[in-house]
Amino acid sequence: MKTIYLDNNATTQVAMEVLETMLPYFRDFYGNPSSMHSFGGQVGRKIREAREQTAALIGAEPDEIVFTSCGTESDNAAIRSALVTLPDKRHIVTSRVEHPAVKALGTDLTRQGYRVTELPVDKEGRLDLDQYEKSLTPDTAVVSLMWANNETGILFPVEKAAEIANERGILFHTDAVQAVGKIPISMKANAIDMLSLSGHKLHAPKGIGVLYVRRGTKYAPFLIGGHQEKGRRGGTENTSSIVGLGKACELAAQNMEMENTIVKKLRDKLERKLLDRIPKSRVNGDRFSRLPNTTNISFEFVEGEGILLLMDQYGICASSGSACTSGSLQPSHVLRAMGVPFTMAHGSIRFSLSIHNTEAEIDFVIEKLPSIIERLRSMSPYWHSDRQACTVEQKETVSHG
């Protein structure tokens, strides 16, 4: 059975060119880039190139790139560095819809005596900038807001938010793990101090991440050790993955337009057709300010895990914000923060595409999903097909009239 992979916000396949670029660095060029011999030195040169490629993708300078092990490490390093370099300040501003890498760290810091403000979002998942501005105090050390939400794809106005923080001398960090490679980013044109990105979300392997640190920003390392990364991150470089990430960033820059044309078109088709064909379904969150590859759709009166397992029978991969799939007993914190009703939140499915998806795959999902939802609804005590289908039709007649 062919796999139809629509879960690219969870992780992506390593691009063939990326893998090929990496292989010699396992096999032939295994030298330590810090070594004094030319055997290691040639690896150091390749890392320099990867640093340039990575910087280019986000419009940064190569010396602003710190290689880490993953997005979570980058998020932790950024926020902890801000707190260490501003020891008198005890307040952090973030949002209710952050990735656990930031959210759980916030909870942990609260236990250590820091004050954490989690800004709410509206029902479309949007941030209120006025409320954000009011939350900043002289005691605020750092703001951490995600650029794009992993579950809904919704974009926060982080560039505007960074300016507001900057005017008050507050450090600004953004978790841009989902945004990098999908929307244009130029660090030269904004006031963001620190930015996290992750390799495996953009067709590089797992286990490699980056923390961008703006020149002149005071920085205290998270991993203390050798002089690697100019003393900003100890530990021998993960050379093959760094080289792979460099290549992936180069490809992402080339493919960015495809993300916003071809991938977006496929996403829009999937979304439109599913909403047309499946009554009582809706998109969660703002449909305009959103990543081009992501859609989060709720199917009322059914539960997400059942949908995923039935899709799995056809080789279709996606994610759900339902309680049963999260391992906790409550639906996703993102959908709850948006006030998505429980009847909808439990049946939410996230489809996240990549440039490797084809129209035939999307058509296959459009063909299969209505009967999957129908099948689960026929088992649901809350679904009364005649009555509820009627309501939908009436509503449509009204809107057409």
Next chain:
Amino acid sequence: MWEYTDKLKDHFLNPRNVGEVENPDGVAEVGSIACGDALKFSFKLDENRRIKEARFKTFGCASAIATSSALTEMVKGMTLDEALKVSNQDIASFLGGLPQEKMHCSVMGKEALEAAIANYRGMPVKEPGEQIICECFGVTDREIERAVRENNLKTVEEVTNYTKAGGGCGNCHEAIQRIIERLLSETGPVTRPKLSNIQKIRMIEETIEREIRPSLKHDGGDIELIDVIGNRVLVATRGACAACKASDITLKHFVEAKLRDLVLPDLAVEEVTS
């Protein structure tokens, strides 16, 4: 991804007895959409007052659908008194086991069955004086007490896995802990449902795996279950235990004590050499 058994997957992919019985003798709906799962169970009796037809409609995850399907198959042909003896463990065992975090699905099945029988008998479902302990999922003290008694639960986390209580905001964790402590300190032995042989062996295996092996391994030893004959549990010692002079004491005072405490008070552990 959850580790589901093939039988569970089969009951999810090919659920038996979906729907509602026409003119049912008993019907009940438990759970709610806010809680993430709900089950409507209905049945009809034949002239011998045995369950002739049982049907379900379930909103919930794969294991909620599979346990509902299993329940309708299990109770068919039973008298109502027989059906009332079906425990949530029986439902889970029928499917070859459930992940711990999904045990609440089997409890929901048991509750729906009881509520439908109460509906037929014209009895109130809730006992007077019941108090909601978990506000998030609407779980009462009686429900928690019963799950603790019938499944021998010892921690708040286990109670959450079996009843969902405490799985939301977490404000009721202390109240749940107090219920567990009260039941543990109650005088007299905790009444346990009678175990079938297969259930007994499975529980012994689980107890060894979860409660006994980690401690032995910590000291470089290990234990293997060889056989269970009646209430005789035959085991072989391995690693450091096999050469240890004190292994007799370990077997009596630790292994046997644990098994007696957690499985059956009549068990006797014997060492076999193999």
